Amino acid sequence: MAKRGVWQLQKLIVSYSDWGGSSRGIRSFMESQLPVFKEKNPQLEVVTELIRGQHPHLKGFYKNKNERVICVKNMDPEDILQHATRLRNSLGRKVVKLKTRHLTNHPSVQAQ
Numbered sequence: 001m002a003k004r005g006v007w008q009l010q011k012l013i014v015s016y017s018d019w020g021g022s023s024r025g026i027r028s029f030m031e032s033q034l035p036v037f038k039e040k041n042p043q044l045e046v047v048t049e050l051i052r053g054q055h056p057h058l059k060g061f062y063k064n065k066n067e068r069v070i071c072v073k074n075m076d077p078e079d080i081l082q083h084a085t086r087l088r089n090s091l092g093r094k095v096v097k098l099k100t101r102h103l104t105n106h107p108s109v110q111a112q
Contacts, residue, residue, distance in 0.1 A: 001089045007043045009088050011061040015049045022073040026056040029077035037084060044088065058084055062092025 001008060014030065017023040030048060038046050055073040058080070062068075068087060072080045 001091055003091060006063070007088075008062050008064070008090070008092050009044060009060050010063055011045045011047065012084065012087060013047050013049055013059040013061075014056075014084075015051050015054070015059065016056040017052050017054060018050060019052055020055070023056045025075045025077055026072055026080055029080045033077055033081050037081065041088060058087060060087040060090075060092070064092050066092045066094065068092065 014026065014034065016026045016030065018027070034046070034048075038044075055071055058070045058072055060068045060070075068090070070083050070087065072083060075083075
């Protein structure tokens with residue numbers, strides 16, 4: 001997602017194994033859909049990384065120095081494309097769980 005017109009995802013690393021069965025979907029994703037994804041997102045640096053003996057994953061690096069890792073073990077190429085698009089569209093902020101449903105500077109007297 002662009003924040004003030006600047007895309008927040010800087011780099012996407014696609015890690016896979018050329019031997020493992022859990023990487024079958026990501027290998028077909030790299031052949032069929034990754035070139036189109038790179039072409040549609042010229043602002044994004046996409047790197048493929050060969051790691052043997054581990055499950056495949058997508059790793060996104062953001063401008064605010066955060067990173068997100070998504071395991072794509074045994075997924076179809078369409079699902080992997082959806083996860084890569086979600087990484088691209090997110091801002092890279094950490095997920096913060098709110099204690100209440102709303103934030104206020106003046107809490108209700110009845111709530112105490």
